[in-house]
Amino acid sequence: MTAIEQTEARPRGTRLPRRARRNQLLGAAQEVFVAQGYHAAAMDDIAERAGVSKPVLYQHFPGKLDLYLALLDQHCEALVQSVRAALASTSDNKHRVAATMEAYFAYVEDEGGAFRLVFESDLTNEPAVRDRVDKVSLDCAEAVSEVISEDTDLPPDQAMLLAVGLCGMAQITARYWLSAGQKVPRDTATRLISSLSWRGIAGFPMHG
Template identity: 60%
Template sequence: MTETAQQGTGPVGRGVRLPRTARRAQLLTAAQEVFVANGYHAAAMDEIAERAGVSKPVLYQHFPGKLELYLALLETHVDQLTRQVREAIESTHDNKQRVHAAVAAYFDFVADGQAFRLVFESDLRSEPAVQEAVQRSTSAAIEAITETITADAGLDEERARLLAVGLVGLSQVTARFWLDAGRQVPRDEAISLISTLAWKGIGGGFPLQPH
């Protein structure tokens, strides 16, 4: 299925015939740039259409309003984070490496500052649909980790879920701090530090050193 943008002399993209899925991806990319730069409330559909190089009617063919466009973009990134965490947990049967991979999944996600800020720093967090999407991402990651801990560590579901919440919270908060602090610690070293803390605890992973 294809659609054609309105003809004109504007930015690249006008008058270019694209498959519907390709046009949708183009619009989401443009919307992300505008939402991250301006925030949801200050973003304008006019600016998004101009950034994408299409007319407003073409934009509205795909998304009936700004909220629907924002939610589509948010869902894309929520699904991405959920997939990255689940793939990390399923990538190995070595639990120490699973912890490392789960932490790395969050660091990799926040390293794309635009996606991370849309999910975790939205100025639309009071919107129920936004809250639901973000919570779904967190819950899916917790459930994936809970299943692994329950199966491999012999813990009951309640205790396994508590540990999973701890790992997700630790990974998310430290990755966000790492990004906001300007990535002063190299990525691989930061992931190693946090995954070691999560795997062994402060006492086991970082014993007191003699002076």
């Protein structure tokens, strides 16, 4: 049984440990926010999707923005951790580039659509949301720039600029690939973008 089916099957009022209830509410909220956007989503919809009463929902999240920010924190951290894991997965820089591109493509392809909350939010005029969206991009770039700085003779500011470019390429191409209907198989798409990225970054001198 999938998580969605479990949510649908859970009778209203079933008692859960607090952490499990919070995760259940976040899962229901994600489905509603992804489908409807922040502005069109209602706490009533989320409570109904989770199979709980509104008072139960408000016990965990005082308002809709609090719920949205909790989801953003969760999924921004997931992307950063995925990029860091990709970089740590090998000491071969060509493979590091490929693993990082794969991390972005896998992130946008996730069936829950969490990337839409991060990169396609309809609430970017809200400072708390904008700060989180900017921070996840910078955190991913900083992780990449650390590797570039360690392995090349480039100063930190230049390494960061290159890292922002690499991560921006990964994010934009992955989102385009998904919106275009995934006409190119994912492994082929990541190989193409990895090759493009590697041919660029490989031109910078290594230490020594």
